[in-house]
Amino acid sequence: MLAQQRLGAARQPAAFRAGKVYARPVRRTAVKARATLKVMISGAPAAGKGTQCAKIIEKYGLVHISVGDILRDEVKNGTAAGKKAKDFMDRGVLVPDEVVVEMVKSRLAQDDVKQNGWLLDGYPRSASQAEAIEKEGIRPDIFLLIQVPDELLVERVVGRRLDPVTGAIYHLKYNPPPADIVGRLVQRSDDTEEKCRVRVATHNANVDAVVGYYTDCKVDIDGTQSMAEVFEAIATALDAAVASKDPLEQFCKDSPDADECRVYDD
Template sequence: MISGPPAAGKGTQCERIVEKFGLIHISAGDLLRAEVEAGTAAGKLAAEYMNKGQLVPNKVVVDMVKHRLAQPDVQDQGWLLDGYPRSADQAAAILEEGIHPDVFFLIQVPDEDLIERVVGRRMDPETGQIYHLTFKPPPKDTLKRLIQRSDDTEEKAKARLEVHAGNVASVLDYYQDVLVEIDGSQDIGAVGSAIEDVLDTFQESSSLDEFQRQAEASSA
């Protein structure tokens, strides 16, 4: 599992993890939208709540997550659950279903740095490319057409950070045994290396465990 506040670079790190380790990236939000679009039983039920402006019950989302994690590709390659669970109720619900990560990454970045990242973001409406006025300056010939997303203001960024902090605080008790905090104020490569070092160690440990099990089986 991986969690991080808005603008912490979680999306970039998910891409790196998937590319290097071949895990199946699962976002509860994307999964929910896909089920609704596909018109599955769970998707139709979720759509009923969404059309009424109500939150989709935990059980519906948990069932979707559980079903996705049971698919052959996930069973074969492993999973990366992104930004979920977001509440103690959700954490308890998936734990009851036997869903528990080997590692829970929490990317930490000071709020003032996050706000600077958010407020300085600009998007090119023609290409969809995201720039930052300080950290990833856009080409001069695109400056005039760049736009700022409506929620990329300091006021809204602070509100989103407060929501995230509350969400994380409510679930950490469930994952203290596998929690790994990552300093997200470093550059992208350093953050990625810190995450990959942990996963490399775990992968090596898992390989040794499997080797030991095979050795014991062959000598039995």
């Protein structure tokens, strides 16, 4: 018995043997909140931006913000900014940047955005818009630019067909429709080569000026790949942005207890 006591004492830390108070390492679950991302995404018509936005929202839980949607909501709800916008829209002129920026600021200040982060879709579209939101301190953690050659964009647009019965969209080359419905498919009026080239040219004329404001956080994405490959590239970029904002995020990924991230206090 005495030998066992001596053996137990020998195994105790020196602090115990010296009569000092010793606290064993405490294991506790880390209180960890995922870093909220601020993301801008841009791409020409038919670059696949809509598809990728849906995937981003699903995986990262960001609040999708489209300026077109904001405009419609503000006008519908009769807000002060909405009334200003409606006045311009009723006169058939563009809504001034300062009015749109006011709406964007208001939306970004809402609780769901603060809690989850945001994905600003297709905005800013011009240098003046970028400058306006820059003055308001609205900056992304990452600016995603989906790059697709003009000729491929035109091919994607011109080959699109809409099923008026189901609302499904097919592509004559990349997503052929079933043979039994081909006869009822229609081409949307803005899916012609002429109109597509105008839209692409407008995008190209503005995007370089916009990107100039975000060179420090811009990530080019090759949009000629499959949808899955494009999203894989986007996810890699977003994961890196999360890790840079929240080092614990990367620690938890690398930890053997990744499903229940823990830290240790000595």
